[in-house]
Amino acid sequence: MTPDTSGHASTGTPFDSLVTVGLEQTSTVDRVVEELRRAVFEGELESGTPLREVALAESLGVSRPTVREALTLLVSEGLAIREPHRGVAVATPDPESIGDVSRARCVLELAGVRGWREATDADKKAVRTALEEYAAAVAGSASYEELNRRHLAIHLAFVGLTGSPRLVAMGASAHAELRLALAQVERARRNASDQVAAHQLLVDLLEADKVDQAAAELRRHLADGEAAILERLGLHPDQ
Amino acid sequence: MTPDTSGHASTGTPFDSLVTVGLEQTSTVDRVVEELRRAVFEGELESGTPLREVALAESLGVSRPTVREALTLLVSEGLAIREPHRGVAVATPDPESIGDVSRARCVLELAGVRGWREATDADKKAVRTALEEYAAAVAGSASYEELNRRHLAIHLAFVGLTGSPRLVAMGASAHAELRLALAQVERARRNASDQVAAHQLLVDLLEADKVDQAAAELRRHLADGEAAILERLGLHPDQ
DNA sequence: GTTGTCAGATTGTCAGACAATGACTTGCCG
DNA sequence: CGGCAAGTCATTGTCTGACAATCTGACAAC
Structure with a gap:
């Protein structure tokens, strides 16, 4: 069954053959989680x-304990759900959780x-860079x-204006759930609409020190995004 | 602490009429993490x-894989740090991270x-209950x-006023790090000062709908708390 | 049609093992 | 006598195999 004997080359993991210039010491578990x-x-x-x-x-091509640890991490990130003795499954985003994530985003961003005025130059620059990219x-x-x-990197850069790595991490976690929902919704119709203008407007308002206007605009932008997701979610009532 | 992050969707599922006797299906890993x-x-x-x-x-009295999984969870909660091939150690709170946690708390609370005015009655009641307890x-x-x-439950109830379970979870995670720091700082001198009055004032201001005053008071309260921790941390420069 | 039971599948946990890596000790050489 | 290299030990990362507990589904019995 398992032709081991010579290490654990196993089936094709084309990444292993790459040199991986010593920089990234990724453990096997990390690679599984990433995948x-x-x-x-x-x-x-x-x-x-x-x-x-x-x-x-x-x-x-890894062992069960390794997969198990990766799944535990995935669950702790909220991307999957574990039911005792029933296993782990990809999380299913319901309208309620979408609304919750949106509220959390709103607070953080x-x-x-x-805090634009008090933000460091580096953090402000990060916003501009994210927009450009x-x-x-x-x-x-x-x-x-x-x-x-x-x-989402732009929105994360907004959170970064607080200068708090923990808030950024929280924002990233919220965005992870959002990406999960988006992937489910737009599996077929990947119409990532061009929203450069809206974000450019946001940053322009900030650069002009119109913080309150920017905040109002951001609030509207997030509400729009949530509505869009919910609408599309409503169109796919697979159950 | 975090009562439960799992169930209680409470979307009209009348299962609650059933006994719901605390079956407490705790896995071994959960018990280890708890301990x-x-x-x-x-x-x-x-x-x-x-x-x-x-x-x-x-x-x-458990096996190594079980401990290992528990440690992984502990690390993912920020209570411990894992260095590859060097093991897991209890996290050491430095002034920088304390400041970061405080900023995060400030934003969330x-x-x-x-949002006091828009909060549900249940969430408002939770604040009063926490204060009473x-x-x-x-x-x-x-x-x-x-x-x-x-x-900390009072402060978590403040976050709960947003009505967002995710924000509450984020607040709980921040509080966990705070408790770690407090445990380190006050290991010998456990002078949990009586701060009932300060919190009573906060809630009174809210009840009187003086939201802005309450916000300002809370901001001061948090700053005081951070200063107190930092001061005591400074008195213990073991390294 | 409902209920009880059983076999299969899957998870939760354990035990043991091995390689890789880091830390510590020892001995050599200047 | 002190600094450096090699060896040794401890610890982690990962694998293999195994077993009990539990869930799922189907089949038989009433």
């Missing part, structure tokens, strides 16, 4: 899909935007997931 | 103490306080950790 995250964000794993330990183990990605017609990531 | 958390919060484990897998395994604990001269928990 699962990618699959979830890319929409390859449908919401609710059970993640069986043995199947994943032989599919990824508004806190950043309101998003615009470049749109112009270069990057992949759907790429656009999505760059878009 | 480690308790030890950390109680100050039994000094900051920086290495958490050896084998030692913990035989000390707790202010968001809740500012804190006062009762002070009057009954409860244990140090008990007072600490009840105190």
Whole structure:
């Protein structure tokens, strides 16, 4: 069955052959988590899909304990749900949780935007850079997931204006759930709409020190986003 | 502490009429995590103490994989730090992280306080209840950790005014780090000062709909708390 | 049609083992 | 006598195998 004897080359993991110039000492568990995250964000794993330990183990060429630890991490990130003795499954975003995530985003990002004047130059620059990279990605017609990531990076940069790494981490966690929901909703129709203008307006308002206007605009922008997701979610009532 | 992050969707599922007797289906890993958390919060484990897998395994009477998974969770909560091939150790709170946690608290709790008017009655009631229980604990001269928990429960109730479970979870995670720091600082001198009056004032201001005043008061209260911790941290420069 | 039971599948936990890596000790050489 | 290299030990990261507890589904019985 298992032709081991010579290490654990196992089935094709094309990444292992790469040199990996010593910089990134990634543990096996980290790589598994990364792969699962990618699959979830890319929409390859449908919401609710059970993640069986043995199947994943032989599919990824690692042992069951390794997969198990990766799943535990995934659950702790909120991307999957574990039911005792029933296994782990990809989380299913319901309208309630979407609303909750949106509220959390709103709090975090508004806190950043309101603190624009007190923010460090580095954090302000991060906002501009994120916007530029998003615009470049749109112009270069990057992949759907790429656009999505760059878009959320702008919003994360807003949170970063608070200067608090923990708040940024919280924002990232919220965005992870959002990306999960987006992947489920837009699995077929990947119409990442071009929203460069809206974000440019936001940053312009900030640069002009019109903080309150920017905050109001951001609030509207987030409400729009939530409505869009909910609407599309409503169109896919698979259950 | 965090009562439960799992169930209680409470979307009209009338299962509650059933006994719901505390089946407490706790897995072994959960119990280990719980025990480690308790030890950390109680100050039994000094900051920086290495958490050896084998030692913990035989000390707790469980296997190494179980301990390992528990440690992974502890690390993901920020209560411990894992260095590759060097093991897991109790996190050491430095002034920078304390300041960061305080900023995060400030954002979260202010968001809740500012939303007092829009908050549900249940969430408002939770604030009053938390305050009452804190006062009762002070009057009954409860244990140090008990007072600490009840105190932070009030602040968590403030976050709860946003009505967002995720923001509450984020607040709880911040409070966990705070409790770690407090346990380290006040290991010897457990002078949990009676702060009932300060919180009573806060709630009174809210009840009187003086939201802005309450927000300002809360901001001052948090700044005071941070200063107190930092001062005491400065008195213990063990390294 | 409902209920009881059983087999299969999956998870939770354990035990043991091995390689890789980091820390410590020892001995050599200047 | 002191600094550096090699060896040794401890610890973690990962794998293999195993077993009990539990859930799922189907099948038989009433």
